[in-house]
Amino acid sequence: MAKIIAGIAASHVPAIGVAVDRGMTGTPYWQPLFKGYEPAREWLAKLAPDVAIIVYNDHANALSLELIPTFLIGVADSFPIADEGFGRRPVPEVRGCAPLAWHLAESLILDEFDMTIANEMPVDHGLTVPLSITCGQPPAWPFRVIPLCVNVVQYPPPTGARCFKLGQAIRRAVEKFDEDLRVVIYGTGGMSHQLQGERAGFINRQFDTAFLDGMTKDPLALTKITHTEYMREAGSEGIEMVMWHVMRGALDEDVAEVYRHYHVPASNTAAAVLVLENRSAP
């Protein structure tokens, strides 16, 4: 039987990918951020999962703004790296896990989540930056990946509560898959940031800290945060944090917080990595 053993929340700030790709991670600006990623990287290398489900949002790269699925799952054997206007990131192609992805698609749809199915799809920084943060620069990514996109770009995005329930459905589906696979799930995006308007550069450390605490201790309370509250407390792009709820919903009620790292600023964003392990994990 397949099993979800751990969850990772990670910001996916595009500038973090640029710093990796251009060899700038040791510069005075970036070093404190990247130093903080090392324990998470060591933990993941030791855990050696078979598959990662990466919950992220496409930034109008695979999907134009003419077509906006609320939830989408990638079922291909591989996913090319998107060209986001500056050429492709020099990172390995992403290997998919079609058998588990198709099983998830079927199980989630029968469980009343209307997933869009992507047979072919380039993946952008929303997915590749969390891989860089947690895996470094290997010649090939060390596990297979199932991309799962959530719309947080065009109003209305799904609620945190709906995302949490999707996570619970993902867990039920994974546990019905026959092959013995050890699966991790990523929730990406955030933390507080605003890229536009009068409050551009807005960061709210207090909100972010409470959110990180709540992810471990009381995730259901966090699912009650409304879209308006996200906008007010975490900035106009802080809504990305609903994707963390998908990850959290897929874990045990009682989890162990293995590691957290919070850093301000990464570009104009508050960046974090949070590692949670299922206490029931083998």
Ligand SMILES: [Fe+2]
């Ligand atoms: Fe994003």
